[in-house]
Amino acid sequence: MNTLDTSQxxxxxxxxxxxxxxxxxxxxxxxxxxxxMLAVAIAFVPTVxxxxxxxxGRDYYNKRCAQCHALxxxxxxxxxxxxxxxxxxxxxxxxxxxxSDMKAVSAAGLVWDAENVSAFLVxxxxxxxxxxxxxxxxxLMQVTVxxxxxxxxxxxxxxxxxx
Numbered sequence: 001m002n003t004l005d006t007s008q009x010x011x012x013x014x015x016x017x018x019x020x021x022x023x024x025x026x027x028x029x030x031x032x033x034x035x036x037m038l039a040v041a042i043a044f045v046p047t048v049x050x051x052x053x054x055x056x057g058r059d060y061y062n063k064r065c066a067q068c069h070a071l072x073x074x075x076x077x078x079x080x081x082x083x084x085x086x087x088x089x090x091x092x093x094x095x096x097x098x099x100s101d102m103k104a105v106s107a108a109g110l111v112w113d114a115e116n117v118s119a120f121l122v123x124x125x126x127x128x129x130x131x132x133x134x135x136x137x138x139x140l141m142q143v144t145v146x147x148x149x150x151x152x153x154x155x156x157x158x159x160x161x162x163x
Contacts, residue, residue: 052149057157060150064143071161079141084162085112086155101128101137108132114155121145121154 061071068079075081080095091098091106098106105128110116120127124141145151 052152052154052156054153054156054160056149057153057155057160060145060154061157064145065154068143071158082158085117085158086114086162088112097140099139101132101134102139104132104134104137114152117155118148118151121151 065082068077070077070081071083072081073083074094076093076095080091080093080098083093088111089106090110090112091102108131110131116127121144123144124139125137128139129135129137145154
């Protein structure tokens with residue numbers, strides 16, 4: 001049977017026994033807040049950080065995006081291709097109809113990652129205007145993806161097609 005020697009008992013007793021009642025209450029409050037924050041973080045991490053579900057993203061892409069955007073390199077429809085979008089610079093496909101403002105976003109150095117693609121899809125015009133600090137910026141993309149789950153599912157699907 002394992003037993004604690006005297007020095008171990010003192011450390012254990014000090015760590016587990018509250019001294020000042022105010023200190024004990026504060027520790028309890030901090031512990032509860034930390035546990036609550038961890039629970040909230042865990043609840044949201046799969047949606048935001050896992051990148052979503054590619055199958056659901058494929059369905060969304062086929063219904064709302066495929067009419068204008070291709071996922072194959074060097075193919076553009078009414079909008080630029082989205083092939084390997086994540087990690088690519090803004091306005092970097094061979095699409096010829098980028099507006100001067102979208103070209104300015106590219107010149108400013110925007111590289112697409114999941115977070116800024118998601119922010120763009122919330123409201124592409126507002127994103128561009130905010131990014132450039134230009135309230136009258138004009139881009140062709142007017143379609144929004146209002147729900148976070150749909151945005152990250154769509155991003156997951158686009159990434160799954162990057163070969």
